Structure formats: C-alpha cells, structure tokens
Amino acid sequence: MPTYATRLNDRVQALGTPALVGLDPRWDQLPAELTQNRVSPSPEQAADGFRQFCTEIINIAAPLVPAVKPQVAFFEQLGPPGLQALHDVMGYARHQGLLVIADAKRGDIGSTAQGYADAWLDGDSRQAAFPADAVTVNPYLGDDTLRPFVETAVNRNAGIYVLVRTSNPGASTFQDRRTDGVAVFEAVADTVQQLNQNHRGSEQWGPVGAVVGATWPDELAALRCRMPNTPFLIPGYGSQGGKAADVAAAFGSSGSGALVNSSRAINFAWRRAEYRDRFTEENWREAVLDAVKQMINDLASLP
C-alpha cells in the first residue's frame, strides 16, 4: 500500500490544488435551516446539526479538493454525541474519496502517546477508533513523545503533522525563544526533518509533516529550506490574513509538499462581508462552493 505522502500527493496532482478545507462547525454560525433557530440545543441536537453541516461541506468539497481537516475541539465541546458525529463525518469524508486530517493537536508521553496514536492514525489499517489519514501533534513534551506517533504512522501508512510554528499572534511566546541563535520552533523543525530522513526511504516526502502558519511568510520560506523532505500543513490562510503569495515558498519544485487550509472563510462563506451582496443564508451552499473555487483559483496563481 502507498504511504500517506504518496496518497496525498496523488490526490493533489489529480485535482490540481493543494487546498485543504477545514471543518469547523460552530452552532451560532450554522444556517438557520440546520439549527431551526434553536439557541440552546441539546448535545444530541447540536451533534446532528454538525453532522448535517459537515456532510454538506464534504459533498461540495469532495470533487474539488484532496482533503478535509475536521477541528476536533468543536465536536469535543458537545461531549460523546459530538465525538460520534466527528467519527461519522470522518468516515463519510473518506467514503467520498477525501483524505482526512484530524486537527487534534494531541501529545502525551510513552504508552499514553501510543493511545492517542492508536485512536487517530488509521491510514490504511482500519484499526483506529477515528478514521483519520493524519493527525496534528504537539511537540512540547519532547522528541521521545513523537516516536509512538511516527512508528504508528509508518506502520499504518498514515501521517502526522507536528506543530512547528503556529499561526496565532502569541506563537512567538515560547516558540521563538533562541538558544545560540536557534529558535525553539527551528529545533522542532530539525527534529521533524531528522525523523523524515529516518523514515522516508527513497521517497521525497516523509510521514512527518509540519504545521507552519501562513501568517509568518519569512519563516515559512526558511522552514522549507530547513525541512526539505517534510510535507507542510499551512493554517492561517483566509480569515487569519494569509495570502497565496505568503505561502508560495512552502511548495517544492514540483508544486507538491504543502496543503493550505481555510476553514471559517469557506464554512461560513455567506457571512463574509464581500459575499453578502451575492448570497443569502438560503443559498449558503452556493456561497461555500464559490469560496472553495475562489481559494483554488487563488492558489493556482502560485508559480
């Protein structure tokens, strides 16, 4: 069976875009036809709304983009019914041919890290509780805590994306602290690249990706040089302010090696100021489709 990097690259080449659509359901943003104007839904009602909303986004996205990225927090907020909805949404996305990257930002030590790896890294194994092709991982606990994730990813032809440089304003607090000129996020990057050197065999891209925010374009270019065999996942495009030119440096010479994510600007497109003249809440699906196509066009302008 092909590795995660190969399956991802095949999808990116086939569809001709590195656009990644986030699934970020928020009750107070959903169209009224799904919420039925309920202000305080039960967890089961909210989970049903999330399931239906994400299913519709998936139906729109599946013919156009290689992958979706459900944000686990919004489902977890609803408790067990929300996590059942997440499970169902992930399965549905794969059934529609999409790769699924679970944005869970998990991390723990030893056998506990193995528990999270087992929970999320499905790949082609059909062994994980949540059917993801890849999962995001937090490196703070140390290099030994990445190992169970990497080994499980390799065994199951799945992938991980390690948080290297996040897109938020406060990312610099701890990530930018320098030792002999090397920032913490650069040390994490070096660890990630080394893991790929150990596990990529003769492939260009290894199983260990890096999350690098579009909101730091200079660092993005430097990090591409630092991690030449590392697939990037780039959040911060769209609502958070990143533009296509900001992410250009992330791509390898063949146009592969990075996914660019947009969540809110697609999920709730009909609420965007520039869309309000063209779309109403009743035709929110058309707004979502337009936003996906706009993102694909925008990214197609990359060299």
Added chain:
Amino acid sequence: MPTYATRLNDRVQALGTPALVGLDPRWDQLPAELTQNRVSPSPEQAADGFRQFCTEIINIAAPLVPAVKPQVAFFEQLGPPGLQALHDVMGYARHQGLLVIADAKRGDIGSTAQGYADAWLDGDSRQAAFPADAVTVNPYLGDDTLRPFVETAVNRNAGIYVLVRTSNPGASTFQDRRTDGVAVFEAVADTVQQLNQNHRGSEQWGPVGAVVGATWPDELAALRCRMPNTPFLIPGYGSQGGKAADVAAAFGSSGSGALVNSSRAINFAWRRAEYRDRFTEENWREAVLDAVKQMINDLASLP
C-alpha cells in the same frame, strides 16, 4: 461558590493527603473477571470494562484521597464508546465526592482553545460536556492560547494545570533550551505565575496549576520558588521512579499546594513484583487498596 484551589485544598486538608489516583485503564492489564479473557474486545465491550474497572477504583479511592485523574487517551483510543465511558466515570467520581482532573493535555488557538475549555472545564457550572474540575493544558502554542482556558476556569470555579516540566526522559529536548540562562520551561513557569498573580485575588493559590514531573527533584524545588502561588500536579511518582523525598519541595509551608499522582502502581497494584506474594488477581481490589494506603503513608512522611 469557592474557587477550585479552595475546594481542592479543603479536600486535601480533610483527608490529610495530597495523593492523586490516576485512572489509566488498559485492556491487556485489567483483571480477567472484567475482560472475560477477551483478547480483541469490541469498542463497546472494552468501554464497559473500563467503566467497571474505574468505578471500582473510585469506590476504593473516594474515602481516602481528594481527587482522581482520568487519562483521556486510553478512553479516546476506544472512540465514541470510550468517551461515553469517560464521561460516566467522571460523573461517578464527582458523585462520590472526588474532584476530577481530566488529563487531556489540550491546547489550540483562539476560539478553538475556547472549544476545549468549554468541553472540559465544568467546575461548578454544570455547563461542560465532560464534568471535570480541572484539565491539563499544553502551552506550546503561546500565552494567548492559555487565556480562554484561564478565563473559563475563573468563571466556572475550575482550574487548569499547564505542562511546565514533564516527567518523561525526553522532556529536556525542547523544554530545557535556554535563552540568556532561562529555559523554556522556566519561561512557561513565569507565565503561569503571572496568570495567578492576575487572578488569585487575596487567595494563596491561583486557578492556574503547573505539571512538574517528580523525576526532576532539583527543578521541582526551583520551580516552587519561581511559582509561589501555583498549585502543582506532580506525575512520575511510583512507576516512573519518583519518591516522597523527591516531591517534598513542592509543598507550601502549610502542606498545601501540590497533588502527587500515581496511576499504574495503584491501578494494577496486584501485578507489581513486590505484591505478587501477597495478592492474586482474584483479590486485585485489596491490592489496589493497599497501594493507595501505602502511597498515603509514604507521602505522610513528608515534613
């Protein structure tokens, strides 16, 4: 309503111990009466086994210790049925009078961090999907990402424990990198202490705790000086090698200010080499009770 720190301290004083019992169910370690010797249980069967096992541990621990710490990864590994079992176990523990610290090590940015805070920080609000009094949080993403957790904790009389110095061998990889002599984990500690200064009012202990591994006793003492108003959660005691003398420095002058956690050495006490002569698998409950009492006695020797 009293703050988390006050409720915790009241329980610690009433029971006379800072012992924290972890709930770390692992299928291949459970007594055969719960697994019925199934090697490959369905997620529902495994979740039922975890629920029953943790309920029994809670029954043993509730009269003796102030709090329990369920490890979320082991439940998440089972998918939605596991998370339902976790939810039930947490509710049962609180019903038995225990405080519940969810060891979830969550962390994300902005509104996503708020999603995790809403999911886990119940406190006295009865608003969270998972009924925890406190949750563990990963600081890598930056100080701005801690804020939704802190504000929600304050509003709901709940608490958080920020990972400062973890107990694993590789903790030093990124946590120990120094800038002008200050390590990353010390910078995290300073942020935590500052948050407590902002939010503790006139109380000795603030809402923002710190996870500091028992496996680094020298740093534990230095971190106590660095965070004088910060409740500690100390993993690494017991199975990971930490002893009572190693954690003595974590306590304030009144004996308050820290919880010491043991998970495996209590959960699976009857499997410990030194217990095998005294207990069989059939009387695993007695072994668990003995291990809890032994830990309490050991910690009672602290000055």
